[in-house]
Amino acid sequence: MATMLRFTLSQTGMSAKLPKGESFEISLPENPATGFRWKITATGEPVSTLTGEEFRPSTGVGGQGIHSWRFRTIHEGESEIGMVLQRSWEAPAEPARSFTLRVIVTP
Numbered sequence: 063m064a065t066m067l068r069f070t071l072s073q074t075g076m077s078a079k080l081p082k083g084e085s086f087e088i089s090l091p092e093n094p095a096t097g098f099r100w101k102i103t104a105t106g107e108p109v110s111t112l113t114g115e116e117f118r119p120s121t122g123v124g125g126q127g128i129h130s131w132r133f134r135t136i137h138e139g140e141s142e143i144g145m146v147l148q149r150s151w152e153a154p155a156e157p158a159r160s161f162t163l164r165v166i167v168t169p
Contacts, residue, residue: 066132069163077164084135085113088143090161092117092129097149098158100129104144109167110135135167 067086069078080086090100094117105112110133119127133143142164146157 071159071161073163074161077166079166079168080135082135082138082167082169084167085132086135087130087132088145088161088163089128089130090145090147091126092147093126097151098147099150100145100147100161101150102131102143102145104142104162106133106141106143106163106165109137109139109141110143110165133165135165138167138169140164140166 067078067080067084069076069086069088071090078086092098092100102112112131113134114132115130117127117129142162144163145161147159147161148157
């Protein structure tokens with residue numbers, strides 16, 4: 063079985079050229095105990111679609127873990143996936159962190 067292509071926080075702002083039908087994952091550090099959670103601001107549609115997500119807590123104290131979203135490319139073209147890390151109860155000001163990935167889908 064092939065390994066799924068994974069993008070992390072250090073790759074924010076990059077472009078990914080992927081064939082139609084390819085699955086990929088975005089994995090970002092998150093600490094829900096502090097109230098900071100990743101929110102999707104751009105889904106990558108219409109060239110890709112979200113197929114699932116999960117949070118994997120670390121084994122240490124403090125609640126830090128990895129939040130992952132799985133996507134699949136479905137149409138040729140370009141789009142962007144965007145996410146911001148912020149507290150839901152705070153005014154939508156400047157997020158603590160942000161992540162963007164330009165998705166370019168080829169035949």
